Amino acid sequence: MKTASRLKVDQRDAKLVMAHFYVAFISLAIGGMAGLLQVLVRSGLFELPAGIGYYQLLTLHGVVLALVLTTYFIMGFQIAAVSRTSGTLTAVQRKLGWTGFIIMTIGTAMAAIMILLNEASVLYTFYAPLQAHAVFYLGLAFVIVGSWFGSAVILLKYRQWRKENNKAVSPLLTFMAVVNSIMWIVATIGVAATVLLQLLPWSLGLVETINVGVSRTLFWYFGHPLVYFWLLPAYMAWYVIIPKIIGAKIFSDSLARFSFILFLLFSIPVGFHHQLMEPGIDATWKFLQVVLTFIVIIPSLMTAFSLFATFEGYGRSQGAKGLFGWLKKLPWKDARFVVPFIGMVAFIPGGAGGIINASNQMNQVVHNTIWVTGHFHLTVATTVLLTFFGISYWLVPHLTGRILTKEMNNLAITQGVLWFVGMTIMSGAMHAAGLLGAPRRSSFSEYGGSSVAADWIPYQVAQGIGGSILFLSIILMLYIFINLAFFSPKGEQDFPVGEAGHEAEKTPKVFENWKIWIGITVALILFAYTIPFIDLIQNAPPGSKGYKLW
Amino acid sequence: MAQPETVKKQKKGEEEPSFKGAFVSVLIVGLFIIITWFGVFILFNYRF
Ligand code: HEM
Ligand SMILES: [Cu+2]
Numbered sequence: 139m140k141t142a143s144r145l146k147v148d149q150r151d152a153k154l155v156m157a158h159f160y161v162a163f164i165s166l167a168i169g170g171m172a173g174l175l176q177v178l179v180r181s182g183l184f185e186l187p188a189g190i191g192y193y194q195l196l197t198l199h200g201v202v203l204a205l206v207l208t209t210y211f212i213m214g215f216q217i218a219a220v221s222r223t224s225g226t227l228t229a230v231q232r233k234l235g236w237t238g239f240i241i242m243t244i245g246t247a248m249a250a251i252m253i254l255l256n257e258a259s260v261l262y263t264f265y266a267p268l269q270a271h272a273v274f275y276l277g278l279a280f281v282i283v284g285s286w287f288g289s290a291v292i293l294l295k296y297r298q299w300r301k302e303n304n305k306a307v308s309p310l311l312t313f314m315a316v317v318n319s320i321m322w323i324v325a326t327i328g329v330a331a332t333v334l335l336q337l338l339p340w341s342l343g344l345v346e347t348i349n350v351g352v353s354r355t356l357f358w359y360f361g362h363p364l365v366y367f368w369l370l371p372a373y374m375a376w377y378v379i380i381p382k383i384i385g386a387k388i389f390s391d392s393l394a395r396f397s398f399i400l401f402l403l404f405s406i407p408v409g410f411h412h413q414l415m416e417p418g419i420d421a422t423w424k425f426l427q428v429v430l431t432f433i434v435i436i437p438s439l440m441t442a443f444s445l446f447a448t449f450e451g452y453g454r455s456q457g458a459k460g461l462f463g464w465l466k467k468l469p470w471k472d473a474r475f476v477v478p479f480i481g482m483v484a485f486i487p488g489g490a491g492g493i494i495n496a497s498n499q500m501n502q503v504v505h506n507t508i509w510v511t512g513h514f515h516l517t518v519a520t521t522v523l524l525t526f527f528g529i530s531y532w533l534v535p536h537l538t539g540r541i542l543t544k545e546m547n548n549l550a551i552t553q554g555v556l557w558f559v560g561m562t563i564m565s566g567a568m569h570a571a572g573l574l575g576a577p578r579r580s581s582f583s584e585y586g587g588s589s590v591a592a593d594w595i596p597y598q599v600a601q602g603i604g605g606s607i608l609f610l611s612i613i614l615m616l617y618i619f620i621n622l623a624f625f626s627p628k629g630e631q632d633f634p635v636g637e638a639g640h641e642a643e644k645t646p647k648v649f650e651n652w653k654i655w656i657g658i659t660v661a662l663i664l665f666a667y668t669i670p671f672i673d674l675i676q677n678a679p680p681g682s683k684g685y686k687l688w
Numbered sequence: 689m690a691q692p693e694t695v696k697k698q699k700k701g702e703e704e705p706s707f708k709g710a711f712v713s714v715l716i717v718g719l720f721i722i723i724t725w726f727g728v729f730i731l732f733n734y735r736f
Contacts, residue, residue, distance in 0.1 A: 439714060439717070439718070442713075442714055442717055443710055443711070443714045446707075446709065446710035446713040446714060447707045447710040449710070450705075450706075450707055450708075450709045450710045451705050451707070453709075454705055454706060455705075461708060461709045461712060462709050462713075463709075464709055486717055486720060487720075487724075489721065490720060490721045490724045490725065491724070493721060493725060494724065494725055494728045497725070497729075499732070499736070500728060500729060500732045502732070502735075502736060503728055503731055503732050503735065503736075504728070573728070573731065
């Protein structure tokens with residue numbers, strides 16, 4: 139009885155998860171449309187119809203894709219994963235989940251309306267001294283607070299499971315969702331602080347000026363863990379779900395938990411790597427955070443090895459020979475595998491680019507160029523997103539009591555391949571143009587006939603072509619989502635959850651000693667931030683008034 | 689026509705699974721990282 143109820147996400151929980159997914163995929167439609175318009179404008183062949191500003195469009199694109207789509211999908215997926223592996227939510231937990239969803243959605247609507255009214259064209263990083271309408275900041279605050287409710291659901295369920303199971307080692311997917319939720323809560327405190335204590339009073343006119351350095355530092359204290367908040371759910375799928383899909387065992391439960399713990403420790407005290415070109419922060423502290431940043435390479439390569447090993451182990455169990463014979467044995471006709479696999483491949487150039495970005499002085503080469511945009515369209519907009527799409531292909535029908543049909547599966551593979559082709563062209567052209575100095579966040583311009591700028595234009599046309607292919611892929615994804623949510627034949631679609639191999643050792647209990655891990659996390663944050671933060675306040679230049687430059 | 693699940697492919701005395709391919713793959717990833725990094729490093733030295 140107990141196991142049976144655990145194999146499927148309860149219908150009531152499924153509704154909550156699907157509510158999150160509806161918002162996520164509506165965001166994909168809006169953001170994809172904006173992305174298409176951006177590449178067309180930047181190719182120089184198209185102008186926005188009267189009234190829409192380029193920065194208004196770009197703000198919409200960044201906010202709905204990088205902030206809204208990701209947060210909603212992740213909240214939904216983590217709730218589904220915990221409900222599946224630790225049991226159905228209690229009525230109270232579910233109510234908390236809905237409360238969070240409603241608060242986030244009110245906040246999203248507030249922010250979206252302000253962007254559409256052209257009152258908040260401050261881009262998705264809402265950097266001061268650009269100043270948006272107060273309602274925009276209030277909306278952001280609602281989104282953050284709402285997400286805390288969703289995170290609380292995960293933590294409460296986890297605590298309940300541990301209580302009911304005599305503190306046994308928790309299910310791996312639940313453990314991972316807990317790590318990500320803790321990281322999210324610790325990180326969002328920073329952005330909540332700048333929004334509520336600095337940006338909101340300043341936009342309301344309660345204070346004249348703002349300490350720009352402090353607000354950007356608080357933003358990036360949140361901004362880097364934000365990218366790991368996107369990535370860890372993808373890793374959940376890679377470590378636990380993909381092995382089951384291909385018919386293999388999890389390579390090592392302990393290794394997976396250990397790498398998640400490392401991500402918790404080293405994702406937060408590293409925000410300065412986004413501020414390497416900024417004044418007001420001592421070079422020593424920048425260097426220290428660069429070193430901490432590089433530690434994340436360790437769990438990243440651990441993850442890579444673990445995945446390759448899962449694939450190889452499976453291939454060899456099927457009789458694969460030679461060094462790479464196992465590659466042929468993988469299920470290349472199964473979209474649930476192929477689409478996330480493309481995402482994994484994209485993470486190789488994505489990660490390599492990230493190391494370059496974070497290399498202290500070398501950041502000068504790429505800073506604020508379109509290279510950076512090319513970089514995160516690989517990491518978040520391919521690696522993370524294709525994994526989320528790959529999850530949706532089985533999770534949506536699982537939740538709606540339908541199945542992923544053969545046709546939809548094949549269409550889904552086409553979707554992934556189109557994404558790969560479009561993104562290779564768009565992101566490749568962005569990387570190349572960036573190295574030639576082309577700036578990001580800029581509409582089409584010939585820069586007064588400069589010959590340097592003229593060199594960028596062919597790359598912008600290439601981005602237009604790649605971006606258009608990407609847009610087709612988004613249309614396909616939306617079509618498949620609607621099909622799986624409303625029209626696909628009724629049936630039982632499996633929620634795959636892998637098990638650790640029999641030879642895997644017992645998982646050490648220390649991984650669930652949260653006092654230690656949260657303690658070290660906080661200690662590292664205090665170490666990396668306290669002195670430079672005091673410096674930013676004590677030796678601050680005069681504050682800045684707000685600017686509305688659009 | 690369900691397959692009987694008890695049929696084990698595993699044989700007794702089977703040797704440790706080989707992860708040579710995985711190891712070499714990670715080395716290739718590492719090499720790719722190093723090459724791209726030096727590519728931009730050269731550009732950096734040239735410009736600054
Ligand atoms: C049809 C697909 C897409 C196209 C054609 C596209 C195109 C673009 C372009 C051209 C820019 C840079 C414009 C500039 O700097 O002036 C941009 C920025 C951005 N894109 Fe996309 N994109 C697409 C999908 C996505 C997805 C799926 C995500 C995230 C999940 C995403 C996240 C972002 C973010 C965060 C920015 C930065 C905005 C800023 O600089 O403020 N994009 N996109
Ligand atoms: Cu970062």
